[in-house]
Amino acid sequence: MTITQLQYVLAVAEYQNFTVAAEKSFVTQPTLSMQVQKLEDELDVRIFDRSKKPISITEAGKKIVAQAKNIVNEAKRIKDIVDQEKGYIGGEYTLGIIPTVMPTLLPMFLKTFINKYPKVNLVIREQNTDSLIRNLQDGHLDAGIAATPLDIEFITERPLYYEPFVGYVPPSHRLRKEDKLSPEALDIRDILLLEDGHCFREGVVNLCKANQNFEDHFHLQSGSFETLVNLANEGLGMTLLPYLNAVELDERKKSNLKYFQEPPPAREISLIYHKKELKLHITNALREVIASVVRGAIKFQDVKIISPVSQN
Incomplete structure (x- = not known):
């Protein structure tokens, strides 16, 4: 029995297909099939x-797969121990980032991190929160950057920063004359x-649910903040932006910003x-770099955290 055989078993268990498992394991299908057969x-x-x-997966196979996950993870932990003892920070590291954070945060820390830790092969994937959670559980990601709290049993959350919400209110909107926005409005x-x-x-x-009866009847939805801003400029409503997105707007559009x-309200x-x-x-090295570069960009101290989890 070898670690490689157990890794192949885990791949077949995940993809339920020998050909796909072989592709994901970067070996030929006959090689993978032969090694799994040898283990059986x-x-x-x-x-x-x-x-x-x-x-x-057979009933006996389910128990073997569960134990194989533990063995493979412990084998990886041995390498971690050796690397830490040597003070070595390197190797492949896969990071998932949610779409509403990726465009603003990634340019802030990426160059600093790769310059400071050139031996780390940082693989970055844009994924929504559900995908991040699933891939962390399956071992396809080493870490993720997401809005929290998520309160998931197997996940550790370490806050990086608190990002306030900012209103984008065009001249024709009913809240345009307000000096400061309030959630109640x-x-x-x-x-x-x-x-x-x-x-x-x-x-x-969730911010709006706290102050009014909510009915699920949205007229417009979009996948990007840029589109929402453009729609607001056409008189179709207002929108809310994360602080880092708001400060990157051009000067003409910044005139439509309203702070709370x-x-x-803010997201963690x-x-x-x-x-x-x-x-x-x-992970610790990455957190240190991100926290240091964001610290100067967001100066808000007291905020009200709005949960990203739906409170139905």
Whole structure:
């Protein structure tokens, strides 16, 4: 029995297909099939039922797969221990970032991080929160950056910064004359929202739910803040933006920004990772770099955190 064989078993269990598992494992399908077969012969038990499509896992196989995950993770932990003892920060590290954070945060820290830690092969993937959680659980991501709190049992959340909401209110809107916005003055019916699946959308909905009866009847939804701003400029409503998105607007559009009364509603952005804490030395280095570059960009101290999780 080898670690490689167990890794192949985990790949087949995940994809339920030998060909796909081989592609994901960067080996030929005959090589992977042969190694899985050798392990089954050695154990004298069938791990997979090949007569079904997709391939299913036998009852004994389910127990073997669960134990294989533990063994593979512990093998990876040994390498982590050695790297930390040597003070080595390097190797491949896969980071997922939610779409409403990626465009503003990534340019702020990426160059600093790769210059400081050139031996880290940082692989970055834009994913929504549900995908981040699933991929952290399956071991396809080492960490993620998402809006929190998520309160998921197997995930550790370490806040990076608190980003206030900012109103984008065109001249024709009813709130244009307000010096400062208040949550009580918001009306979900004239707020342009991101489409379903974005946690910032859920945060806006939750902010409005606290102050009014909510009915699910949005007229317009979009996948980008730029589109929402353009729609607002056409007189179709107002929208809310994260602070870092708002400050990047051109000067003409900045004239339409309205800030909230203190303390402003805000979202908590955290570095999240599995509680097994693999590659924790790289995770800590990443958090240190991000926190240091963001600290000077957001100066708000007292904020009211709005949960990204729907409160139905």
